[in-house]
Amino acid sequence: MSIITNKIDALPPLPSTITELEDFRTSPNKDPEILLKIIEKDPLTISTLLKVANSAMFAFRSKVETPSRAISLLGVNFTISVALGSSMQNILKTDLRAYGVDIEQFMRYSNLIAALINIWTSSISKELKEELTIPAFLQDIGKLIIAEIAASYGKTDAFYKLIKTGDIPVEVVEKKMVGLSSSEITANIFKHWKLSENLINAIEFVDDIQKVHPTFLQKAQILKVAKTACTITDPLSEKNIAKAFELAQEFGLDITKLEVAIDKLQERLLDENES
Template identity: 40%
Template sequence: MLENILEKIETLPPLPQTILEIETFRKQNNQEADELVKIVEKDPLCVATLLKISNSSLFGFNSKIETVKRVINLLGINFTIYVAIKEAIDSVLKIDLHPYGINCENFTKITHSSLRFVDLWITKMDRSFKDEVILACLLHETGKFLLSETIINRGLLEEFRKKIDAGIDITTIENELVEITTHKVTAEIFRYWKFNNNLIEIIEFVDDVNACSKDNREKCQILDIVRTLFDLRNPLSEENKQKALQKAKEYNFDLEYLNYAIKSTNLLED
């Protein structure tokens, strides 16, 4: 089954040219908003997604946002980049997370809430560090789209859902039934698309943080805490908060900033 998944990855289409241009733009030292506007406006689907998100209840702006330039002015260059990249990936993989018991709307809501949380928590980190962590948090569940398809096609849906409903750890279920985890699949997808090696490593080793290189281990630890806190089945539950705080203690993070981010994100969720 593992070989079938890897073969499926090799048949994925390339990422749209718009995303390649955005990724080049992201790496520039001097970023001009007008340049990003020109890149994004080449992709009508990306424009529509940005406008939909910026006009959602997530932000609650008083007036309707109607242009990409306005989106960038209000939400910032980096957030615009993150959303554009994720939209491109979602369009290529065709979202269906039915086996995991979650729909597209809730998945998007959880993802955006996790980004707000990370932004609050590691606000004092330098831009390069923060960018890699946020991108990892935004994209680390990507492998679930391919795994969902595999679960359905292999007739494993009923068994998978029973184990999900029983509260068994998702990584354990994936290993047992499809012989690979979400994060390993995500890493392989991003290798195929030639994403940044640091991003790939942060995601690939989140199930085994100690195997991550020292250079990326702290980022991987942060991702582990975020994926624990925002578990798709019960994001921001009291149980997951305690698990996340325990991991933070083990990783020697300052709990003051983490607690502040958790409490503030709770307010955003209400």
């Protein structure tokens, strides 16, 4: 694990945009105009935000052409998650071939998990939805570190060969490769950058649920189920949806609400493919 520690310790300081976003996120004043002024400093964030807002995953009726409109439709927390994710991926630039994706596909994978959780938790609790929006989008940032390590050891192809069939869970292969799952690495990255403890605690043991503090158990369970349904190598396949249902049942979560959320998300994606 020392190689992970070394890579995390070598990360540059957070850019001022992320620092401002984190300060905004943890402040009682969630004025969208203040958020807009922060993200307007970063053209990449604006571009990513508009791309996400115009994705079929969110099924807005008309094209979203301005960041202020995107914030209004996506909500403050979702906008923050996109901005944080975009900035972090820019810092942690890497080749993601170990997972069989490029950075655009990785962003789409993150969007997919966030969209599923957004739809699912809307039928459970507004508070839960707000609290899970950011960890849903950011929980697998650690994959960028793992892919870099795999490449540095010349194990990119071997890693992908192990995960592409879906016979071995991705997190098991990650732990075999580097000793930690991507969720654990993400939590360690956030500790290094001194981000919110609540954000860290919701993410850290998603792949090792028995270690989760009871306060964060339901959040971690929902994150795990959504991550399973949207597994990076074959998102929303019948096989992975079935695994997600099994997990949800094991956790005592509402299967019916999950099924409705998955159906709704699949309908949106189908409409996107047909348009």
